[in-house]
Amino acid sequence: VFETLSVDRVYEAAERIRPLAHRTPVMSSRGFDEEAGLRACFKCENLQRGGSFKIRGAANFVLSLPREELPMGVVAFSSGNHAQAVAIAARFAGTHATIVMPSDAPRSKVEATRANGARIVFTESLAEREAVCRGIAEETGASFVPPFDHPWIMAGQGTAGLELIEEVPDLEALIAPVGGGGLLSGCGVAVRAVNPKIRIFGAEPAAASDTFLSLEAGEHVGIEPPVTLADGLRTLRPGALTFPILKSLAEAVVLVTEDEIAAALKFVLLRMKILIEPSAAVAVAAVLFRKLPAEVRSVGIIVSGGNVDYEVLRAL
Amino acid sequence: VFETLSVDRVYEAAERIRPLAHRTPVMSSRGFDEEAGLRACFKCENLQRGGSFKIRGAANFVLSLPREELPMGVVAFSSGNHAQAVAIAARFAGTHATIVMPSDAPRSKVEATRANGARIVFTESLAEREAVCRGIAEETGASFVPPFDHPWIMAGQGTAGLELIEEVPDLEALIAPVGGGGLLSGCGVAVRAVNPKIRIFGAEPAAASDTFLSLEAGEHVGIEPPVTLADGLRTLRPGALTFPILKSLAEAVVLVTEDEIAAALKFVLLRMKILIEPSAAVAVAAVLFRKLPAEVRSVGIIVSGGNVDYEVLRAL
Numbered sequence: 111v112f113e114t115l116s117v118d119r120v121y122e123a124a125e126r127i128r129p130l131a132h133r134t135p136v137m138s139s140r141g142f143d144e145e146a147g148l149r150a151c152f153k154c155e156n157l158q159r160g161g162s163f164k165i166r167g168a169a170n171f172v173l174s175l176p177r178e179e180l181p182m183g184v185v186a187f188s189s190g191n192h193a194q195a196v197a198i199a200a201r202f203a204g205t206h207a208t209i210v211m212p213s214d215a216p217r218s219k220v221e222a223t224r225a226n227g228a229r230i231v232f233t234e235s236l237a238e239r240e241a242v243c244r245g246i247a248e249e250t251g252a253s254f255v256p257p258f259d260h261p262w263i264m265a266g267q268g269t270a271g272l273e274l275i276e277e278v279p280d281l282e283a284l285i286a287p288v289g290g291g292g293l294l295s296g297c298g299v300a301v302r303a304v305n306p307k308i309r310i311f312g313a314e315p316a317a318a319s320d321t322f323l324s325l326e327a328g329e330h331v332g333i334e335p336p337v338t339l340a341d342g343l344r345t346l347r348p349g350a351l352t353f354p355i356l357k358s359l360a361e362a363v364v365l366v367t368e369d370e371i372a373a374a375l376k377f378v379l380l381r382m383k384i385l386i387e388p389s390a391a392v393a394v395a396a397v398l399f400r401k402l403p404a405e406v407r408s409v410g411i412i413v414s415g416g417n418v419d420y421e422v423l424r425a426l
Numbered sequence: 427v428f429e430t431l432s433v434d435r436v437y438e439a440a441e442r443i444r445p446l447a448h449r450t451p452v453m454s455s456r457g458f459d460e461e462a463g464l465r466a467c468f469k470c471e472n473l474q475r476g477g478s479f480k481i482r483g484a485a486n487f488v489l490s491l492p493r494e495e496l497p498m499g500v501v502a503f504s505s506g507n508h509a510q511a512v513a514i515a516a517r518f519a520g521t522h523a524t525i526v527m528p529s530d531a532p533r534s535k536v537e538a539t540r541a542n543g544a545r546i547v548f549t550e551s552l553a554e555r556e557a558v559c560r561g562i563a564e565e566t567g568a569s570f571v572p573p574f575d576h577p578w579i580m581a582g583q584g585t586a587g588l589e590l591i592e593e594v595p596d597l598e599a600l601i602a603p604v605g606g607g608g609l610l611s612g613c614g615v616a617v618r619a620v621n622p623k624i625r626i627f628g629a630e631p632a633a634a635s636d637t638f639l640s641l642e643a644g645e646h647v648g649i650e651p652p653v654t655l656a657d658g659l660r661t662l663r664p665g666a667l668t669f670p671i672l673k674s675l676a677e678a679v680v681l682v683t684e685d686e687i688a689a690a691l692k693f694v695l696l697r698m699k700i701l702i703e704p705s706a707a708v709a710v711a712a713v714l715f716r717k718l719p720a721e722v723r724s725v726g727i728i729v730s731g732g733n734v735d736y737e738v739l740r741a742l
Contacts, residue, residue, distance in 0.1 A: 161699065376736075383477065385699040385701060
């Protein structure tokens with residue numbers, strides 16, 4: 111049992127976010143299983159509201175705020191899925207969101223976030239954005255919604271794992287992509303509580319292996335800004351709260367190459383007919399290219415999202 | 427009630443094909459509904475076994491054959507979804523399939539059909555293929571599995587509509603793409619039996635409007651081989667058995683342009699995160715571009731399949 115996150119918090123989050131987040135389907139594919147040599151269950155967060163699992167954590171956070179803080183709004187920094195999720199959750203809660211984005215954020219993400227009613231503030235540099243965000247929070251009284259390193263966020267993300275393990279309780283293993291570690295820590299706590307024997311794995315791009323390196327070292331290791339297709343996994347170090355949980359629960363973080371990420375995305379698109387984003391393809395690639403221990407016969411894959419830029423998709 | 431097809435035959439087909447065809451999910455999308463101005467329910471046959479609804483008719487046909495005819499095998503002509511469906515159904519029934527294909531059929535379709543255990547026979551010309559097929563049937567005693575114009579096929583395809591209307595009984599309208607008319611006639615009979623008020627529409631590419639023209643004329647009208655993205659809808663005339671049913675049930679066949687087909691495919695891919703084939707996108711485009719009467723507030727769309735050639739997808 112972890113101080114920062116127990117499965118009870120995940121159950122509570124599941125109740126809290128019910129009006130806002132979909133219960134996404136669990137898919138399987140004979141063709142995939144043949145290729146990968148095991149039985150895989152895909153938890154389809156690409157079909158989630160806002161196109162990714164991020165709505166779970168954002169909704170749990172916003173709906174956990176004290177009632178008197180809501181009118182001041184919320185603020186977050188993100189150029190991707192967290193931005194849309196926070197905007198959707200804020201609108202649902204009847205408040206307003208300010209999203210801090212890099213000035214070179216893809217136009218499609220800016221438009222999608224704006225379409226959900228958020229105000230956008232652009233910053234020039236990555237280094238600046240957290241400071242800008244905290245400045246807005248101090249000035250306006252808005253609540254800062256962190257991307258991963260908070261018990262409410264982790265508990266919210268864990269509801270994806272909870273739904274999966276309720277539907278397929280006998281899975282031998284779980285795998286999820288690791289950016290900041292909010293998704294894997296939350297899901298890990300949830301699935302382990304329901305199935306104490308389940309083996310837990312993370313997946314990272316070889317080019318962005320901060321959690322892999324940190325687990326090897328037994329302590330936080332930072333990396334330089336990585337170049338990877340998996341834009342959701344470009345965090346530079348695991349979270350202060352997420353890492354201890356991953357250290358305790360995860361058997362390993364497996365690494366995949368950029369080519370494997372692209373091949374997994376294409377396989378799922380052309381054979382299973384669903385669009386997944388490169389970050390989600392990282393976990394799928396780990397299974398498809400048999401990076402799990404050979405004796406694992408069944409695995410649940412958290413397919414984290416489906417938001418792919420048109421240009422990126424065409425380049426593949 | 428039609429002589430060739432009653433809803434009881436569809437119910438029987440549903441029982442018969444249960445071990446072989448998936449019950450596909452029904453999806454909806456807030457973003458699509460906003461764009462289209464009504465509530466749309468997508469019956470996802472792109473997630474069907476073999477990647478299209480065709481397994482329903484093929485399975486119902488093969489499993490309806492007298493037991494003593496099965497050992498002689500089955501034969502069909504198709505370069506697309508029907509080929510894979512017949513191969514899968516034959517293997518399941520413990521017999522063998524011969525598929526007659528044009529010699530320039532896409533390599534991916536040839537491989538997929540072969541991977542399902544079928545023998546492939548190539549013909550030079552489109553005109554030849556039915557003759558080659560019937561020749562094989564006569565020589566070997568194999569049963570010919572027609573692509574659409576047979577009560578068993580129509581009843582099988584109708585099970586997609588039956589599942590949809592059971593799940594969403596209050597739909598005001600149904601729309602499906604029309605090639606030979608097997609899908610729409612089967613689904614039309616099924617949904618009308620459950621919901622007698624439902625309005626029924628077909629969708630065709632403007633470039634392949636044989637059923638549209640035939641309905642206008644009140645009799646079979648043939649067209650020249652059409653040029654359209656929707657490779658599953660290139661039939662030259664409606665079927666002898668399907669047409670009388672369409673004439674009686676369908677309020678209209680609506681036409682869409684090639685640009686609208688491509689735009690609908692892209693919208694569904696990037697916003698709903700599922701891959702649909704151009705033929706399926708024809709029905710989606712008809713709704714997205716508001717070709718239905720303005721007073722229709724809800725529609726079920728039969729998303730017929732998801733098999734898209736990689737090259738075609740890239741060209742879009």
